[in-house]
Amino acid sequence: MTLVLGIDLGTSGVKSVLVDEHDAVVAEASAPIPLSLPQPFWSEQDPRDWWAAVAATLDALHAAAPRRMAAVGAIGLSGQMLGVTCLDASDQVLRPAILWNDGRARAECAEIEAAVPDFAGLVGCRAMVGFPAPKLLWLARHEPEVLAKARRILLPKDYVRLRLTGVAASDHADASATLLMDTCAAAWSPALLAACGVSAEQMPALTASHEISSAVLPELAARWGMAAGTPVVGGAGDNMCGGVGAGIVAPGAASISLGTSGVYFLANDTFLPARGQGMHTHRHAIDGLFAQNGCILSAGAALGWVARLVGATDAPALVREVEAAALPVRETPVFTPYLAGERTPHDDAGLTGSFSGLTTATTHLHLVQAVLEGVAMALADCHNALLSTGATVERISLVGGGANSRLWATLVASATGMPLSRSQSAAVGPALGAARLARLGIGGPLLAGGAGNGDGVIMPDPAMAEALAAKRTRFAQHLLLQ
Numbered sequence: 001m002t003l004v005l006g007i008d009l010g011t012s013g014v015k016s017v018l019v020d021e022h023d024a025v026v027a028e029a030s031a032p033i034p035l036s037l038p039q040p041f042w043s044e045q046d047p048r049d050w051w052a053a054v055a056a057t058l059d060a061l062h063a064a065a066p067r068r069m070a071a072v073g074a075i076g077l078s079g080q081m082l083g084v085t086c087l088d089a090s091d092q093v094l095r096p097a098i099l100w101n102d103g104r105a106r107a108e109c110a111e112i113e114a115a116v117p118d119f120a121g122l123v124g125c126r127a128m129v130g131f132p133a134p135k136l137l138w139l140a141r142h143e144p145e146v147l148a149k150a151r152r153i154l155l156p157k158d159y160v161r162l163r164l165t166g167v168a169a170s171d172h173a174d175a176s177a178t179l180l181m182d183t184c185a186a187a188w189s190p191a192l193l194a195a196c197g198v199s200a201e202q203m204p205a206l207t208a209s210h211e212i213s214s215a216v217l218p219e220l221a222a223r224w225g226m227a228a229g230t231p232v233v234g235g236a237g238d239n240m241c242g243g244v245g246a247g248i249v250a251p252g253a254a255s256i257s258l259g260t261s262g263v264y265f266l267a268n269d270t271f272l273p274a275r276g277q278g279m280h281t282h283r284h285a286i287d288g289l290f291a292q293n294g295c296i297l298s299a300g301a302a303l304g305w306v307a308r309l310v311g312a313t314d315a316p317a318l319v320r321e322v323e324a325a326a327l328p329v330r331e332t333p334v335f336t337p338y339l340a341g342e343r344t345p346h347d348d349a350g351l352t353g354s355f356s357g358l359t360t361a362t363t364h365l366h367l368v369q370a371v372l373e374g375v376a377m378a379l380a381d382c383h384n385a386l387l388s389t390g391a392t393v394e395r396i397s398l399v400g401g402g403a404n405s406r407l408w409a410t411l412v413a414s415a416t417g418m419p420l421s422r423s424q425s426a427a428v429g430p431a432l433g434a435a436r437l438a439r440l441g442i443g444g445p446l447l448a449g450g451a452g453n454g455d456g457v458i459m460p461d462p463a464m465a466e467a468l469a470a471k472r473t474r475f476a477q478h479l480l481l482q
Helices: 047-064 066-070 108-115 119-123 132-142 144-149 156-165 190-195 218-223 238-245 300-309 315-325 364-387 406-416 426-441 462-481
Strands: 003-009 013-019 025-032 072-079 085-087 152-154 169-171 205-207 212-215 231-233 253-258 262-268 280-283 290-296 334-336 354-356 395-399 420-423 454-458
Touching: 003 047, 003 156, 003 238, 003 426, 013 047, 013 426, 025 047, 025 426, 047 066, 047 156, 047 218, 066 072, 072 156, 072 238, 072 426, 085 144, 085 156, 108 119, 108 132, 108 190, 132 144, 132 190, 152 156, 156 169, 156 212, 156 231, 169 212, 231 426, 238 253, 238 262, 238 280, 238 290, 238 426, 253 406, 253 426, 262 364, 290 364, 300 315, 300 364, 315 364, 315 406, 334 364, 334 462, 354 462, 364 406, 364 462, 395 406, 406 420, 406 454, 406 462
Parallel strands: 003 072, 072 231, 169 205, 253 395, 395 420
Antiparallel strands: 003 013, 013 025, 085 152, 212 231, 253 262, 262 290, 280 290, 334 354, 420 454
């Protein structure tokens, strides 16, 4: 029996899964990654911590399931998107990676757009803070010595590929979100690169998401008991891999991911550039499809924040406590989850979060549920923004760690007015998607079936939807106070 391995490099940690021919996850391991917030609106990580976490998960899988690791036929990579990693001529890290939720490059966005005619029509969206292109221009201005020494500029999962295989490569899907690529042509754009002060020689080779890009280094294959020459496919960003993991592989299918951020992902067979409301269009990991995206920057991150605020060390346990309390939505405060600014639909890195409607009866459980509700209402804003483009949403799957909470799932369904399907693989969606791409790369089927069993469909709750609708005015009023 041939297995496939999916590795998902998230913001808070790495999850690696072994998947069988029926799409069942037969073994998994995870490891945390530290996050650095050196200044307000800055967000960084040390790429070496990414590799240490990946290696820890593979060490754990090898220790727990050596025969299964020996049966791995291919590896797929998924990862947090938009991070900028700069390496020198010896492939040493020059500075901490600047992450997707970093807001330092606000001033550079307009300049990049002005430098390239029909910028959004070329890349698929406006230049927005947090994306690689404006961050590279920021480096050119504020840390020019780093950019001058950078032999390679890599996305997060592609740094993992380099450490795993010795090959610098990226895929069309993840690379299309850098704002450095001609999205339809699937090639680096000389004009875009020049506008950011970088060259094509600093960028990795590009490949399809299911195409074999490289092979595991011999010493690492031996370390983890894998066959020599085990292939590694292109993979994709976690948004695209999460879509593949949720079966979002046909036009009109959509997924909502409740991870560190909240991502609304819609597959389309037509390239529809996003020209406003903080939306963005990229290539999907499936050839011939594009992905329309909305993103809220703080979903699981907001839950983690409020957990720390109330002194809880186990956020999932805290959510279970909230679920057991069965608090009416009408009794909770209103929370706006703009703790790191916001992308969709506001495209404003300076937005901040807030609670309103606090009383002496408000408890820590009310605060936590308000955060879950605020994230749900922000995702409803994403839903409305995508519909405003004329896109059709036929079905939505809920993925990410937050999908494990039935309360949170019901809040999202009620806020958007859409039924949500939720499977047992929801929490490992990007890793499963990466594994599926690996299987496709060695000649197997993309979707093998068998991973869709779970909790079925989460329907909107009418009373909950009515209570959330009553809070919308207060939710929106926060923007007027900024």
